[in-house]
Amino acid sequence: MHLELENIFTSQLPADTNEKNETRQVLNACFSYVSPRIPSNPKLIHATEEVAELIGISKEELESEDFVNYFSGKKVIPNSRPYAMNYAGHQFGNWAGQLGDGRAISLTEIKYKDQVFALQLKGAGSTPYSRKADGLAVLRSSIREHLCSEAMFHLGVPTTRSLSLILTGDAVLRDVMYDGNPNYEKGAVVCRVAPSFIRFGNFELFSSQNDITTLKLLVDFTIKNYYPDINSFGKEKYLDFFKSVSNKTREMIVHWQRVGFVHGVMNTDNMSILGLTIDYGPYGWLEDYNYNWTPNTTDKEQRRYRFENQPNVAQWNLYQLANALYPLIKEAKPLELLLQEFQQMYHSNYIDMMQSKLGLKKIDAEDGKLIAKLEKNLQLSETDMTLFFRELSSVKKNASPSESIATINDAFYKPEEIKKEILKSWKNWFEKYLNRLKLEEQSDEERKTAMNSVNPKYVLRNYMAKLAIDAAEEEDYSILKELHEVLKKPFDEQADYTKWYAKRPDWARNKIGSSMLSCSS
Numbered sequence: 124m125h126l127e128l129e130n131i132f133t134s135q136l137p138a139d140t141n142e143k144n145e146t147r148q149v150l151n152a153c154f155s156y157v158s159p160r161i162p163s164n165p166k167l168i169h170a171t172e173e174v175a176e177l178i179g180i181s182k183e184e185l186e187s188e189d190f191v192n193y194f195s196g197k198k199v200i201p202n203s204r205p206y207a208m209n210y211a212g213h214q215f216g217n218w219a220g221q222l223g224d225g226r227a228i229s230l231t232e233i234k235y236k237d238q239v240f241a242l243q244l245k246g247a248g249s250t251p252y253s254r255k256a257d258g259l260a261v262l263r264s265s266i267r268e269h270l271c272s273e274a275m276f277h278l279g280v281p282t283t284r285s286l287s288l289i290l291t292g293d294a295v296l297r298d299v300m301y302d303g304n305p306n307y308e309k310g311a312v313v314c315r316v317a318p319s320f321i322r323f324g325n326f327e328l329f330s331s332q333n334d335i336t337t338l339k340l341l342v343d344f345t346i347k348n349y350y351p352d353i354n355s356f357g358k359e360k361y362l363d364f365f366k367s368v369s370n371k372t373r374e375m376i377v378h379w380q381r382v383g384f385v386h387g388v389m390n391t392d393n394m395s396i397l398g399l400t401i402d403y404g405p406y407g408w409l410e411d412y413n414y415n416w417t418p419n420t421t422d423k424e425q426r427r428y429r430f431e432n433q434p435n436v437a438q439w440n441l442y443q444l445a446n447a448l449y450p451l452i453k454e455a456k457p458l459e460l461l462l463q464e465f466q467q468m469y470h471s472n473y474i475d476m477m478q479s480k481l482g483l484k485k486i487d488a489e490d491g492k493l494i495a496k497l498e499k500n501l502q503l504s505e506t507d508m509t510l511f512f513r514e515l516s517s518v519k520k521n522a523s524p525s526e527s528i529a530t531i532n533d534a535f536y537k538p539e540e541i542k543k544e545i546l547k548s549w550k551n552w553f554e555k556y557l558n559r560l561k562l563e564e565q566s567d568e569e570r571k572t573a574m575n576s577v578n579p580k581y582v583l584r585n586y587m588a589k590l591a592i593d594a595a596e597e598e599d600y601s602i603l604k605e606l607h608e609v610l611k612k613p614f615d616e617q618a619d620y621t622k623w624y625a626k627r628p629d630w631a632r633n634k635i636g637s638s639m640l641s642c643s644s
Contacts, residue, residue: 124184124193128202129234132241132319135344137337139209139251147251148221151337153325154206159196159228160248160258162312164292167191168600169607171273174286174316178242179235185287194314195289196228196247203231207250211331212324212392213443215427220331222324222392223252226260229320239348242286243315259295263592263636265311266603268403270591272315274583274610275400280378281371282400283317299635309596317399319349323444324392330447339451349397361451365458369441369465371398376437377472380430381480382579383409383508387419387640389428389436391443405640408582409508410627411536412501418585420639434469441465479577480512482570485562493555500552503545505536507626509582516574519567520560524553536626579613580624585638586631587623 132154139155141147149155170185184190192198199205207224214222228250230242245268246260265288272285291310298305321341329338346353346364353363375398379386386393387405395401407418414431422428428436445458452458477494478484501511511534518527528549532538563570583606591602609620631637 124180124187124189126179126200126231126233127235128200128231129239130203130232131239131348132229132232132344133204133206136340138206141251144249144251146249146254149209149223149251150332151334152209153337153341154208154229155223155251156204157207157228157250158199158248159205159230159244161197162195162289162291162293162310164290165191165195165197165312166290166292168288168290168311168595169269169603170287171269171285171607174273174284177235177284178233178240178286178316180286190287191289193230194242194244194287195291195312196244200231205230205244207252208320208322208325209252209328210322210324210392211328212322212390213327213440214390214392215422215425216439218331219390219392221252221328224250225253225256226250226258227315227320228258230314239318240316241319243317243320244312245315246291246310246312257295259291259293259310260312261295261297262290262309262311262595264404265313266592266595267406267588268313268315270588270603270606270610271403271406271583273607274613275384277611278378278382278579278582278613280382280384280400281375281398283315283320283395286314286316288313317395317397317401319345319395319397320401321345321349321396322392322401323394323396323440323447324390325396326447327391327443330450333450335450338447342448342451345396358452358454361448362457362461365441365445365448366461366464368396368398368444369461370468372437372441373465373469373472374398375400376434376469377476379433380473381476381577382582383412383430384582385409385416385418385428385430386433387417387422387428389433389440391440394437394440394444407585407638407640410584411505412498412508412511414498414502418639420635423639434466434473438462438465438469476577480574481556482516482565482574483559483563484565484573487559487562490559493552493559496552496555500545500548503548504541507534507536509579510534510624510626512578513575513580513624516571516578518553518557518560520557520563522557524550524557527553527557534626576614580616581609581613581620583610584627585636585640586627586634589631589634589637592636 136153139149139152209223228244228247232241249258269285269288275282289312293310294307295310393402405419417429514531594602
């Protein structure tokens with residue numbers, strides 16, 4: 124297997140001079156060299172052919188012994204030196220200090236068709252940043268990351284990708300609910316692919332240590348390699364950088380809200396400097412349209428990372444990045460203005476996005492009120508977000524409000540229990556929506572096509588991932604592979620797979636692993 128190595132990160136930034144793999148504070152270094160843990164009996168469960176093709180690996184190479192060895196950590200890719208990144212971060216709003224890649228090891232960076240990709244193993248063993256953990260990952264969390272990375276990409280959401288899912292053959296001890304009852308689970312490794320895995324926390328680390336020399340090196344490196352359109356100088360260059368990161372972050376969050384994705388752990392060390400969705404842990408999709416829902420059991424009291432709050436947390440995280448960049452700019456006002464701009468532009472982008480979900484092309488000053496009323500209605504009764512917007516595309520311009528409610532009726536979890544006053548509120552909304560549709564020039568069929576291009580039919584609901592995991596634990600990977608295929612075409616009808624177009628089943632309503640999840644993996 125031939126890979127063209129292009130190690131820009133390790134060749135252009137300072138390394139940790141201590142090469143012992145032991146937990147410690149690392150100063151004045153962007154990374155530490157470290158070797159993956161050698162698995163006892165690696166076995167490939169699944170590989171993503173599209174990602175392999177993206178980075179120049181053939182289908183034949185995917186099936187080779189070398190592939191399994193390199194992407195499980197059993198062997199090191201020739202002429203490469205694996206490493207773990209050094210970064211800090213705020214976790215649940217609190218400063219956590221140095222964190223770093225505790226269970227992620229970057230194998231190398233490669234160049235293919237003039238693009239550079241970082242290849243990173245998640246779950247390949249301990250690093251100097253593992254703190255008290257083992258650096259390993261279990262099969263259940265690895266399946267979730269592998270499936271979700273690709274699902275998000277095909278939904279049009281900026282994301283890291285997943286090349287492969289490999290069993291290590293080793294058992295890993297985990298306490299799933301942090302209740303003092305640990306059990307051994309199957310170990311696994313995922314290979315993640317992205318242009319870079321640099322996070323907000325990389326910059327926070329050096330700023331917090333007053334290591335301005337390394338901070339500047341890292342920022343200049345990031346601009347040169349990932350924001351080449353920035354050609355300004357001095358503080359303006361760093362302001363332009365912050366603005367670009369803000370824009371990419373805002374675009375990512377708008378996409379999350381479009382498809383109902385909830386990340387679950389938006390710590391600053393989980394925020395990509397490239398505006399990519401990164402670190403798939405206790406994520407989830409909205410089932411019923413509950414603004415206050417968080418999939419993370421650790422967050423169930425504070426609900427900091429609930430669906431409704433994701434834009435606010437993104438802005439808060441950008442505020443922390445602004446603080447980290449301040450030593451290079453030394454002016455607060457322009458950074459504050461850019462943070463205000465984030466909020467203003469997010470609101471505008473959100474309205475645009477919701478208009479597209481509703482099939483509205485013309486601009487109307489009252490659309491904001493129409494959207495706000497819809498969001499209130501969706502929370503009056505248990506209503507499935509994905510089904511609602513998908514079925515809404517079938518509403519006809521000349522339909523009555525009652526006929527329109529019948530069209531989206533399957534989106535209600537308990538339609539027979541909906542109170543009269545709620546139905547009245549829905550009829551009132553549909554009256555306004557149907558009148559609004561009459562301002563549109565597109566036909567019902569044209570509008571349906573447009574709506575179905577932004578409102579997915581298939582998303583990776585937690586219960587679906589749980590079914591794949593339960594089967595995989597018994598060495599049955601058929602559901603995993605089927606979901607991987609279904610989620611490649613989330614906007615298509617896919618008549619053979621309509622069983623996955625359904626509301627969450629009752630058994631999954633409050634089941635751990637199907638509703639909420641812990642960070643344990």
